[in-house]
Amino acid sequence: xxxGSGLAAIDATVVGIALAAIGKDFKVGVxxxxxxxxxxxxxxxxxxxxxxxxxxxxxxxxxxxxGVVWFTAASVLCSAxxxxxxxxxxxxxxxxxxxxxxxxxxxxxxxxxVEEDRSKAIGAWSGLGGVATAIGPFLGGWLITAVSWRLxxxxxxxxxxxxxxxxxxxxxxxxxEHGGGPLDLAGAAVFTAGLxxxxxxxxxxPADGWASAVSLSGLAGxxxxxxTFLxxxxxxxxxxxxxxxxxxxxxxxxxxxxxxxxxxxxxxLFLLPVVLEQVAHYSPLEAGASLLxxxxxxxxxxxxxxxIAARIGPRLQMTTGPLVIAAGLALLARIDARGSYITExxxxxxxxxxxxxxxxxxxxxxxxxxxxxDRAGTASAxxxxxxxxxxxxxxxxxxxxxxxxxxxxxxPGPFLHGFRTAVFVAAATCAAGGALAGFTITNxxxxxxPPALRRALHCALxxxxxxxxDGPVTEExxxxxxxxxx
Numbered sequence: 001x002x003x004g005s006g007l008a009a010i011d012a013t014v015v016g017i018a019l020a021a022i023g024k025d026f027k028v029g030v031x032x033x034x035x036x037x038x039x040x041x042x043x044x045x046x047x048x049x050x051x052x053x054x055x056x057x058x059x060x061x062x063x064x065x066x067g068v069v070w071f072t073a074a075s076v077l078c079s080a081x082x083x084x085x086x087x088x089x090x091x092x093x094x095x096x097x098x099x100x101x102x103x104x105x106x107x108x109x110x111x112x113x114v115e116e117d118r119s120k121a122i123g124a125w126s127g128l129g130g131v132a133t134a135i136g137p138f139l140g141g142w143l144i145t146a147v148s149w150r151l152x153x154x155x156x157x158x159x160x161x162x163x164x165x166x167x168x169x170x171x172x173x174x175x176x177e178h179g180g181g182p183l184d185l186a187g188a189a190v191f192t193a194g195l196x197x198x199x200x201x202x203x204x205x206p207a208d209g210w211a212s213a214v215s216l217s218g219l220a221g222x223x224x225x226x227x228t229f230l231x232x233x234x235x236x237x238x239x240x241x242x243x244x245x246x247x248x249x250x251x252x253x254x255x256x257x258x259x260x261x262x263x264x265x266x267x268x269l270f271l272l273p274v275v276l277e278q279v280a281h282y283s284p285l286e287a288g289a290s291l292l293x294x295x296x297x298x299x300x301x302x303x304x305x306x307x308i309a310a311r312i313g314p315r316l317q318m319t320t321g322p323l324v325i326a327a328g329l330a331l332l333a334r335i336d337a338r339g340s341y342i343t344e345x346x347x348x349x350x351x352x353x354x355x356x357x358x359x360x361x362x363x364x365x366x367x368x369x370x371x372x373x374d375r376a377g378t379a380s381a382x383x384x385x386x387x388x389x390x391x392x393x394x395x396x397x398x399x400x401x402x403x404x405x406x407x408x409x410x411x412p413g414p415f416l417h418g419f420r421t422a423v424f425v426a427a428a429t430c431a432a433g434g435a436l437a438g439f440t441i442t443n444x445x446x447x448x449x450p451p452a453l454r455r456a457l458h459c460a461l462x463x464x465x466x467x468x469x470d471g472p473v474t475e476e477x478x479x480x481x482x483x484x485x486x
Contacts, residue, residue, distance in 0.1 A: 001105040001171075002128045003163045004064060007071055007156055008098045010136035011040070015091075016273045017137050017288045018149040023410075025149065026084040030405055034203050037270060037395050039088045042199055043095035044102070045388040046192030049240040052103035052381025053183065060104045060111065061173045065164060067100025072160040079153040103381035110368055110380065111174040116310070118369070123306020123361035128299065137273075141288030149284075184233070184240040191229045191241075195392065197222030202396035242375070245382065250370035253440035254318075258363060258383055259390045260433035261322050266391025267398035268329050268426040275419045279412045280339020290345055297353030298360070306361035313443025314362035321359025322434030328352025329427040333420040337412060366441065394429075398422050 019033045026032070055063040074094035081087035106122070113121045140152040201218025209215065233239040246252045276282040276290060309317055331348035339345065364383065371379035399405065402422035404415060 001108055002125055003159060003166070004068060004101050005105040005125070007068065007159055007163070008044075008102050010140075010155060010159070011075075011094065011098075011153075013291070014136045014140035014152045014155065014288075015040075016269060017140050017284050018144055018152050020274055020277045021144050021149040021284060022084075022087070026087075028084045030399055031203050032084045032088070033274075034270075034395055034399065035088045036084070036091055038199055038203070038392055039091040040095040040098070041266075041388050041392045041395070042195055043092045043192065044098045045095075045385050045392055046195055047096050047099035047188055048103055048381045048385040048388065049191075050183065050185070050188045051099040051101075052107065052379075053238075053240050054100065055104045055107055056175060056375070057183075059173045059175050060107050061167060061171050064101050064104030064108065064171075065167055067097050067102075067104065068160050068163050068167075070097030071101060072156055073097075075153045075156040079150045081150075102384050106364070106368065106380040106384075108171060108174060112172070119306045119310035119361065119365040120303060121306075122365045122368070123303040123309075137288030137291050138285070139288075141283070141285035144284035184236050184238055187229055187232050187236060187240050190225050190232060194222045194225030194229060195389075197225060199392060199396050202393075202400065205400065241382065245371055245375065245379065248370045249440075250442060251367065251379070253437075254363065254367035254370055255383060255386045257318060257322075257433050257437045257441065258367060258386045260436060261325070261359065261363070261390070261430055262387040263390035263394040264322075264325070264329065264426040264430035264433065267394030267429075268332070268423055270395045271399070271404070271419050271422055272332065275335060275416065276339065276345070278410065279337055279416045279419070280335060280345075281337075282339060290341060291349065293346060293349045294353035294356065297350070298357050301354070301357035302361050305357050306365060309362035309365060314366040315437065315441045315443050317358050317362040318366065318437035318441050319434050321355050321357075321362070322430045322437065324355030324358060325352055326355070326427040326431040326434070328355055329423050329430060332423045335419075336416065369444070394426070398425060401425055 015037060019036065022036060023029070023033050051063060051067065071094055074090055074097050077090040078087060078094060081090055106125070109121050109125060110118060136155065139155060143149075143151040143155075197218045199222075201215045201222065204218070205212075205215045229241075230243075233241045233243055273287045276287040277284065282290065305317060328348050328351035331351060332345075334344045334348065336344065367383040368379050371382075399418070399422070402418040402425065404418040404422070
């Protein structure tokens with residue numbers, strides 16, 4: 001599962017390192033570079049919920065494997081793209097493949113570990129995923145410098161082959177006990193179209209004008225489609241987004257915090273590699289290697305952070321983690337044309353990495369634990385989707401707020417000024433996420449489990465363990481699957 005989700009993580013980081021080279025090769029502006037990032041995020045966000053539902057209904061391993069193969073084929077198309085429009089289209093296909101594999105990785109963990117071990121497992125998944133995040137930019141930077149940005153998309157091929165082989169041999173199948181009903185493809189199409197309209201308007205507004213017909217129609221049409229999506233979900237027989245999930249206040253709160261936190265992360269990390277290469281004159285290899293401390297910290301500390309959250313509850317870490325991340329983002333404003341790694345870049349990345357290690361595992365575990373256990377795939381997809389939505393909006397909006405548009409990324413002085421504004425905005429946003437967690441997140445009760453709940457916890461293959469703090473298991477619901485034994 002670490003290798004599989006690592007495919008998506010590699011692409012998220014490698015493409016950031018490659019943006020400057022792609023822009024120069026295709027002679028395009030910031031708007032096209034935003035679309036190289038957001039075309040992937042758009043289809044990933046649009047179809048994540050479908051991916052989660054497909055896994056719950058037809059088997060999480062089966063859908064996970066389908067996503068890996070799809071993602072790999074789209075990666076090959078990205079590497080062969082002759083121009084920016086084709087690359088953007090291939091990135092959209094890549095995002096659709098990732099939408100099948102990403103929710104499956106967490107849902108399979110949720111279904112395979114007993115409740116006491118899930119936070120530690122998710123922490124290990126988060127930390128070990130940092131290895132992929134570390135290797136991706138380093139190897140990608142070397143490939144860009146030595147050969148071409150096109151090879152960064154081919155990194156996925158050997159990893160995908162390993163994922164398919166290991167999954168077929170070692171990963172058990174799991175699905176929800178009650179997974180019938182039609183797929184909500186209409187909801188997925190309306191949701192994706194609504195996001196596309198908003199994204200198109202936000203990215204194009206600096207060039208077209210905020211009052212232009214194109215911008216206004218994109219904003220209004222996108223908003224109307226998203227409202228229509230909510231109406232469809234409320235009426236659908238088998239909605240891809242079951243609105244009853246949000247009856248859990250903790251599920252709603254955890255996802256609201258996710259939205260704010262990941263908006264700050266997505267916006268800041270979109271611009272960081274570009275400023276290192278264009279202003280501080282780092283090579284792609286140096287820019288990729290500069291991020292290694294973040295992933296090393298995540299690797300060492302995320303598992304421990306998840307274990308601590310399992311003991312004391314997630315509230316403290318979900319409150320303090322975003323504040324530490326905000327401090328790291330603010331420190332990035334110290335980067336200048338010298339680009340001294342030891343004095344300007346490294347301190348910010350150490351603080352940033354510590355904040356991520358404190359926050360990510362408890363945040364993910366809280367979002368999953370607050371949902372019904374037989375909705376593991378859907379809950380994972382919702383939380384992933386919310387994170388991608390935050391990043392999608394931030395990548396579209398933050399450059400506009402900071403005054404970065406057109407070919408300004410090719411002019412170090414104006415771009416540096418805009419970057420500093422952007423990281424301060426991102427820091428303030430992340431700090432707001434910490435405050436939101438402090439006011440809304442509660443720790444699960446620590447009392448003894450009822451006898452029925454103790455009987456319900458098992459290492460299930462056909463369904464994840466039943467029972468959660470928002471809806472205690474009863475005698476009638478404590479026989480949901482045949483477990484392999486805890």
